[in-house]
Amino acid sequence: MAKDTFLNRKTTLNIGGGLLDLRTPHVMAILNITPDSFYAASRTASIEEAMKKTAAFLEAGATIIDIGAYSSRPGAADITEQEELDRIVPVVEALVKAFPEAVLSIDTFRPPVAKATVEAGAHIINDISGGTLDDRMFETVAALNVPYILMHMKGSPQTMHIEPHYDDVVLEVVDYFSKKVAALRRLGVKDIILDPGFGFAKNRDHSYELLNHLEDLKIFGLSLLVGFSRKSMISKFLKVEPADALNGTTVLNTIALQKGASILRVHDVRAALECIKLVERTQRR
Template structure:
């Protein structure tokens, strides 16, 4: 016997809100209005003078939202306070309208940052200097080919032309969107090789792949400007830099001049010392600030900020706890409105989580992270095992399409 419907309440997920409004037979013109009202967006502002923090809290309360401030802000016993704003788009619009009339206590600056946050749209594609494009309409897959003998995962090491071409063919046939070529290991504790040797390795691999596969995007994994320049000349499309311009000051000039997409990775230290007790006071805040500072630095060299892809650098100056926190807070990094790449494939933090010492045994853990990334609309994953990761993404995308 069919039960009475009035005795049931369901919480509707944001992803299915529009579908459910259709079932209620609401007017289509109201969908976006109700959607904006349905979602509280927690935003955090930093180091606001205490009087300004109190003003923001009162204005949010008066609009129907709220704000979390320091416990001693109310009587101004602290100089500044971080603020967590809790409101819908409607509440924020009201707040911004009021703050723009208040040029004091950093309120005008807070208003500008809020306006920038709500008006900025993430670029939905990248275009290489050679004209090849890649859209971010789903999670894309970057396959790893290391032209080295010492990368941490032996399965990625390919040194002969035939090995490189066979691997590239298999990756492309399995659905890789980008093939990433590295000529020098940056595993924890590794020493750099000569620039000449690195360039020779990557140029050989890039030329071979490009001659056989004209359409595939190729990235070069290097932090050296001369290597990047030679790789681009050989047919590479993307610069993948683990250093964030830190190890070679000329690399930013190469990226700007070539107009090549650039993967900006967060790192603390160097590959040689980065895992020697890395510490953070506020992990996500510090990574985000690093990205903002580096993006502004790149813009100062006339680099197109829409060409920049962010990589939080799992395993590069991070503890096990740090890596797990980054994966659990990916959405916060997406609020920077830049394409995001996650490179977790077979790394040691997966081994620690699953008690697996060998990188050979970490495929399933990698696939779990890829599934999480696909579900959360991460733009790209960098992986060793293309076929398996592509299938995981396709399955997640098939579920998401039901929305």
């Protein structure tokens, strides 16, 4: 563990043989190929719409496009593996052809979906379950030799919102990451990004406690991804709809950047990029 501490933090990802430098934070844009994502404006119904959104995301400054075909909102309906594949693979193929410069991340917990999309040209696997919903995922990512976003979650999208309990949410998340990172390292996975999973199997208090201690996760020497965008920890606290939660999202993104976040996963790329630029300016010496 000595070489992977905050004193020697890993700041690059191997993306198809090239290096993505995370010393400057990046924006990950959310592309939902789903009819039921919690934020209605993010739902994408066709390849043509996905192409238009991706073009706009890249023009606004996004580096990574995170594509998901399985809604992970609390209580979301389950879909079959084949339906997920049918939704996502054609979109990945189209985006790889149209935007070869884009880094494509795949939001899935299913190993066959991970394999099919990487073979279609995707670069990163973003697993909300941290391998808990399919124990083949770690071996699959190791074999694919792609970066892996390891998120903390308990239960499933169908059950995670039902009275989540922690004796100490920060210690439990740290313990979870410690065990999972060790398992991934044993399999030879080189590039790991940690995502605390704000709002996933966590009530509002749990999520804000994690944000307050986000810098504690630097102990792993790995890059951090945060995803607050328009979530209920903002909208319900402020008593607004997700459509009106951009300002709150920007506030939490600012705090996370000050605490060491390297990737902001968002619906609103331009606002996130402006946030990064302003935080960087305040930290310039």
